[in-house]
Amino acid sequence: MHADRSLNIPVILGTSRAVSVFAYPAPVDLRKGYNGLYGLVQTGLQRDPLSGELFLFVNQARKLCKVLVWDGTGLCIFQKRLERATFAKLWRDDGQVVRLTASELALFIEGCTLVGKHALSPVEIVRKPLVSGRAM
DSSP states (O other): OEEETTTTEEEOOOOOTTSOEEEOSSOOOTTOOHHHHHHHHHHHSOOOTTSSOEEEEEOTTSSEEEEEEEOSSSEEEEEEEOSSSOOOOOOOTTOOOEEEOHHHHHHHHTTOTTBTTBOOSOOOOOOOOOOOOOOO
8 A cells, every 4th residue: 555645645546557447327326335336347337347447336426436346356345435526427328338547537536527528648559560661
């Protein structure tokens, strides 16, 4: 566990850009625990809950969120309740799943309302094979 020395707050989730984050496209009853969220990942997101990807769920009032992740040894649920503001609305009228970067998830959890409305991370660089036009 890391600590932000300026605020003296522990940091629990440390991820890289290689980790994908998927936001559930509708409000969720966050009384759900491991099994309920696991089922939503499988049926609603069509993803594998044991993949190591992060799955974000937000309640109707947008005051509470949970993140479900498999850490290689078991399922983990991280939960946050905002005291003053509300989380950004990540639900789409068309039901499309919103995909976030780990940095965008961190901003979302802090209460940034721009998440999901604007691209906040640069476009991922796609690795291309090198091609040589010369024959040897």
